[in-house]
Amino acid sequence: MATGMLHSHYLFVVLFTLIYLIKTILLLSDKDELLEAFKKKTKVAEMVVSFGFLATGIFLLTQMPHIPTMMYVKIVLVLASIPLAVIGYKKKHKLLATLSFVFIIAAFGLAEKVKKNKAGDKITAMSGKEIYEEKCTLCHGNDGKLGMSGAKDLSATQLEHTAIIDIITNGKNAMAAYKSSLSQEQIEAVASYIETDLKGK
Ligand code: HEC
Structure with a gap:
């Protein structure tokens, strides 16, 4: 509207x-x-x-x-x-x-x-949490474990910070690239959210 x-x-x-x-x-x-x-x-x-x-x-x-x-x-x-x-x-x-x-x-x-x-x-x-909730929960779920359309469990991810940034930026298989819809800062913020709030939980 x-x-x-x-x-x-x-x-x-x-x-x-x-x-x-x-x-x-x-x-x-x-x-x-x-x-x-x-x-x-x-x-x-x-x-x-x-x-x-x-x-x-x-x-x-x-x-x-x-x-x-x-x-x-x-x-x-x-x-x-x-x-x-x-x-x-x-x-x-x-x-x-x-x-x-x-x-x-x-x-x-x-x-x-x-x-x-x-x-x-x-x-x-917009904090990393807000971006995550708006763009990522559809496939990954609030806790990162949902696994829709083959999405990886984010709470169990073994990836390094740079690899997480890379997947969010460029996408992988069924996951779209976010480089055009999120800024560098936003990608950093959402990656940090995954690492501090979802990983290992
Ligand atoms: C359309 C569904 C979908 C959405 C929306 C989505 N993802 Fe994904 N995501 C996937 C799939 C599928 C994979 C697995 C890709 C592969 O390895 O084949 C994945 C993998 C990942 C991985 C790698 C995890 C690992 O351990 O390999 C990260 C990190 C990730 N997504 C973060 C995000 C973030 C952050 C967002 C929101 C900005 C997001 N995803 C939105 C489907 C999605």
């Missing part, structure tokens, strides 16, 4: 930015008639896109466990750009219109930055 919403949000943001990019270019190049025609043609589309953009944005905000400071800056930028855009395009005030466009782009850039930080948080926030 949240991922679908995130994709819709991106789509709306891209469409919104595109409409504004065209409007800004027309305004700056003094193509007044074209601008009027474009505004008329895209009036409904713009309303739908703006509404979708805000609605999906607000929904996503409500889903965030904690809102990073950067997100507040982004929201202020987006909110500030709205009156600037309304006045800018109505009065054909080039500076205000450009400023509002710059604000939108800046907000977009910040969103990307927030996303990167969030991915970083996730690595440190």
Whole structure:
């Protein structure tokens, strides 16, 4: 649900930015008639896109466990750009219109930055135990002994740390490789969990 919403949000943001990019270019190049025609043609589309953009944005905000400071800056930028855009395009005030466009782009850039930080948080926030429970119990079970689809008993493993890392990273037979879905740190964390909490128990 949240991922679908995130994709819709991106789509709306891209469409919104595109409409504004065209409007800004027309305004700056003094193509007044074209601008009027474009505004008329895209009036409904713009309303739908703006509404979708805000609605999906607000929904996503409500889903965030904690809102990073950067997100507040982004929201202020987006909110500030709205009156600037309304006045800018109505009065054909080039500076205000450009400023509002710059604000939108800046907000977009910040969103990307927030996303990167969030991915970083996730690595440190997720312990080896949580990763194990989410990704590995299906075949290995909570205690490592389940043995689904021929999975080895992790409580009885004789493997060295590096060999465990290698199997998680590259997979083996029925077990998939995790190098693309887990980071190096996450693989380390889950390997340590196996060695300290499952092995020999
Ligand atoms: C689709 C089922 C499946 C999932 C999910 C799975 N494994 Fe495995 N795992 C296997 C199988 C099958 C083997 C035995 C591979 C072989 O040696 O043929 C295995 C072997 C291993 C071994 C080697 C044990 C030994 O002593 O040889 C380790 C370590 C391991 N898995 C860790 C993990 C971790 C950590 C995860 C989660 C990130 C995980 N596995 C998820 C099926 C799975």
